[in-house]
Amino acid sequence: MICLGIEGTAHSIGVGVIKNVKGACQVLSNRIKTYQPEKGGIHPREAANHHALHIASLLSDSVQAAGVDFAEIDLVSFSQGPGLGPCLRTAATAARALALSLEKPLIGVNHCVAHLEIGRGTVKGCKDPVLLYVSGANTQVIAFAEGKYRVFGETLDVGIGNCLDKFGRELGLGFPCGPKIEEFAAKGTEYLALPYSIKGMDLAFSGILTAAEAYVQQGKRLEDVCYSLQETTFAMLTEVTERAMAHTEKQEVLLGGGVASNKRLREMVQTMAKDRGARFFVPSRDVCVDNGAMIAWLGFLMYQSGVRMKLEDSLINQRFRTDMVEVCWRD
Amino acid sequence: MTEKILYLGAEAEIRLSEYMGKKVVQKQRVHKAYRIKEIDHQLISYRTKEEAKLISAARSHGVSVPLLYDVDLTKGCITMEYLKGNRVKDMLNGLKESERRRICLKIGESIARLHDHDLIHGDLTTSNMIYWNDRIYFIDFGLGSQNIEVEAKGVDLHVLMEAFESTHSKYPRCFEVVLEGYTKHLQGDASGVVEKIKEIVQRGRYR
Numbered sequence: 001m002i003c004l005g006i007e008g009t010a011h012s013i014g015v016g017v018i019k020n021v022k023g024a025c026q027v028l029s030n031r032i033k034t035y036q037p038e039k040g041g042i043h044p045r046e047a048a049n050h051h052a053l054h055i056a057s058l059l060s061d062s063v064q065a066a067g068v069d070f071a072e073i074d075l076v077s078f079s080q081g082p083g084l085g086p087c088l089r090t091a092a093t094a095a096r097a098l099a100l101s102l103e104k105p106l107i108g109v110n111h112c113v114a115h116l117e118i119g120r121g122t123v124k125g126c127k128d129p130v131l132l133y134v135s136g137a138n139t140q141v142i143a144f145a146e147g148k149y150r151v152f153g154e155t156l157d158v159g160i161g162n163c164l165d166k167f168g169r170e171l172g173l174g175f176p177c178g179p180k181i182e183e184f185a186a187k188g189t190e191y192l193a194l195p196y197s198i199k200g201m202d203l204a205f206s207g208i209l210t211a212a213e214a215y216v217q218q219g220k221r222l223e224d225v226c227y228s229l230q231e232t233t234f235a236m237l238t239e240v241t242e243r244a245m246a247h248t249e250k251q252e253v254l255l256g257g258g259v260a261s262n263k264r265l266r267e268m269v270q271t272m273a274k275d276r277g278a279r280f281f282v283p284s285r286d287v288c289v290d291n292g293a294m295i296a297w298l299g300f301l302m303y304q305s306g307v308r309m310k311l312e313d314s315l316i317n318q319r320f321r322t323d324m325v326e327v328c329w330r331d
Numbered sequence: 332m333t334e335k336i337l338y339l340g341a342e343a344e345i346r347l348s349e350y351m352g353k354k355v356v357q358k359q360r361v362h363k364a365y366r367i368k369e370i371d372h373q374l375i376s377y378r379t380k381e382e383a384k385l386i387s388a389a390r391s392h393g394v395s396v397p398l399l400y401d402v403d404l405t406k407g408c409i410t411m412e413y414l415k416g417n418r419v420k421d422m423l424n425g426l427k428e429s430e431r432r433r434i435c436l437k438i439g440e441s442i443a444r445l446h447d448h449d450l451i452h453g454d455l456t457t458s459n460m461i462y463w464n465d466r467i468y469f470i471d472f473g474l475g476s477q478n479i480e481v482e483a484k485g486v487d488l489h490v491l492m493e494a495f496e497s498t499h500s501k502y503p504r505c506f507e508v509v510l511e512g513y514t515k516h517l518q519g520d521a522s523g524v525v526e527k528i529k530e531i532v533q534r535g536r537y538r
Contacts, residue, residue: 150497156486156534191369198474200454200490235366239341246341247458271365276339323496 001304002028002068003075004098005296006055008091009083009111010137011035011042013051015058016293017066017073020300025121028066030286030293031058037175041165042136048086055094062292073104077299080108081320083137088316096314107309109298111290112322113149115256116142117301118287118294123254126281130250132241132269135257135290136161136176139237141201141244142322144330149322152244153201160233161259163205167229170213171222181226182262188227192220196232201240201247208232230264238268245278255282258289305329342378342473350400350410358382360407360473375407378473383409385450385472392448394441395466414470416463423457423499434462435505439512441467442488447518449479451487456494481520485527488513492528 007014014032018025035050037043063070078095081088092108099106116131130143130152139155158166161178168177194211197204208229215225241253253273259265260282273280287293305328337356338345346357360375383402386409390396398412419438423431438460445452452459453474461468476483488510495506510528514521 145497146500148500150500152493152497154535156531191367193369193373196370196374199486200456200474200493202490202493231367231370235363235370238365239363243341246339247456268365272363275364 001074001300002066002072003077003296003300003303004059004063004073005109005292005294005299006076006078006091006095006098007032007111007114007290007292007295008051008055008087008094009079009081009290010087011047012290013054013058013087013091014290014292014295015055015062016291016296017062017068018293018296018300020304025118025293025297025300027122027287027293028068029062030291031062031065032286032289032291033058040169041175042084044084044086047084048090051087051090055090059094059098070102073102075105075107075299075303076102077107077109077295077302078314079111079114079295080314081111081317083111083318085316085318088318092314092316096311100311105303105308106311106314107299107302107307108314108316109295109302110320110322110325111295112138112140112142113325113327114294114298116149116254117298119254119256119281119283121297121301122287123281123283125279126252126254128250129252129254129281130241130244130248131254131256132237132260133256134160134237134259134265136165136259138257139203139205140322141241143244143248143250144327145248148327149325151322152247153203153240156199156202156204157206158209160205160237161257163209163233164229164259167209167212171216176258178259178262181230182264184223184226185230185264186227187223188221188225190221190224190227191231192224192228194228194232196236198236198240201243203236203240205233230262234262234265234268237265238272241269242272242276245276251278253278253280256288260288261285301329340471347413348410353400354413355400355410356397356413358409358411376404379404379407379409381475382472385452385475385477386411388448388477389445389450389469389472392444392450394444394450395468396472397468397470414461414463414468416461416468418458419460419462419467420457420498422462423505424501431502431505432508434467435508436512436515437467439509439514440516441469442491442509443513443515443517443521445469446484446487446513446524449477451476451478451483453487453490455487455491457498458494481523481527484524485531488524489528489531492532
């Protein structure tokens with residue numbers, strides 16, 4: 001079965017084409033265009049305009065790159081939520097139009113669950129992981145329990161990526177700031193104490209952000225502030241992930257989301273996994289960031305397990321929580 | 332002295348040991364290679380100290396907790412009474428409805444007693460409660476604090492609500508019953524705390 005997926009929850013619009021090969025996901029193509037704000041963060045309407053501008057060419061490019069014909073596509077899926085309303089609506093509209101014109105079934109999927117499933121689908125050995133999902137908007141620790149993907153821990157205020165972006169924006173680093181903060185942090189030598197904010201398995205970043213900004217105003221070395229910011233927030237992320245692993249008694253950890261590109265975060269989670277005798281997985285970068293292939297793959301899994309979606313049920317849901325999805329494709 | 336690891340937690344080893352002829356539990360916080368020394372040392376010594384302080388404070392206010400025998404801040408080790416009994420996590424789902432209700436009311440009552448003395452557990456889950464002698468014993472105050480604010484009490488219960496949702500999802504009314512017991516026994520303003528929990532839920536992403 002060949003499935004095309006359209007991702008459009010935030011700053012990226014992506015079209016991916018996948019094929020099911022004996023229960024594993026083969027990515028045939030995966031094209032992404034990313035909106036770059038001129039200044040500040042993501043402006044939802046402008047991001048949506050960007051997506052509308054690029055979706056048609058992305059669709060034909062991706063289908064061509066996959067080496068298939070539009071007529072060979074068996075299923076169209078799209079990111080139904082969570083995300084920014086205008087962006088979600090743009091992607092959903094494109095998906096509906098495509099499904100209707102090809103006369104093929106349409107399925108809306110949960111973006112967060114897609115991040116987890118693409119790990120299981122593309123990374124060998126990854127079967128039942130605890131996912132640390134770290135992106136701009138989302139910071140969640142997700143694992144399968146009692147028929148659903150449950151959120152064991154999550155941010156109580158902003159996502160980790162958003163925290164880094166807000167900090168970087170104060171310094172005029174441009175968007176997204178993660179990679180630049182990572183460069184500065186690598187040159188840091190002195191740890192400046194920051195609040196360490198964990199509540200059960202939940203996290204809060206806003207206080208740390210304020211404290212880090214105060215250090216900058218006091219004239220501390222930027223390298224040291226970035227280093228301290230990364231070390232503190234990533235230690236918190238690693239700790240809650242480990243807590244979730246201990247709690248759920250799972251032996252695998254998977255990284256997902258844009259911030260998973262950060263080498264220091266990878267190193268910390270990998271060390272944690274090694275020390276508890278667990279396995280560490282991270283998908284290749286193209287399926288780790290927001291992308292269409294993961295949406296296509298989850299659409300396939302749902303369709304194969306019998307899920308069908310009527311056109312009138314394909315409304316987007318900005319507040320589509322991870323634990324609202326009935327996971328009927330897993331035991 | 333033979334030592335046996337009872338449980339390997341996320342941040343500590345729980346060992347069965349002996350102390351002055353008694354069977355005891357030792358909670359040994361372990362160094363984490365993933366975090367830098369500065370954070371590691373700070374967390375281990377701070378949490379060990381806070382945990383010991385909270386356990387004794389809870390005890391002095393009549394909340395059931397293990398008896399403390401020794402606290403070693405340099406090693407990050409607390410030696411405490413060995414509690415028989417079962418983790419509430421392991422027993423709750425298997426109980427009769429009426430018995431489950433009784434236990435949940437008891438949980439609420441015990442949390443109320445903690446909160447009336449501004450003691451915040453910090454990691455209220457059914458894995459951190461032991462049922463023994465018809466009492467709910469709280470263990471693992473590692474993320475706890477003393478805090479007078481309604482916010483802290485709300486967050487404390489919100490953590491428990493999430494634990495119930497993920498671990499006892501077959502019995503969705505459990506948490507309500509806990510709140511019922513809590514509201515009945517809290518001397519302070521319980522409705523303020525219940526409202527705060529709702530507010531915290533709303534604050535969560537995509538709610």
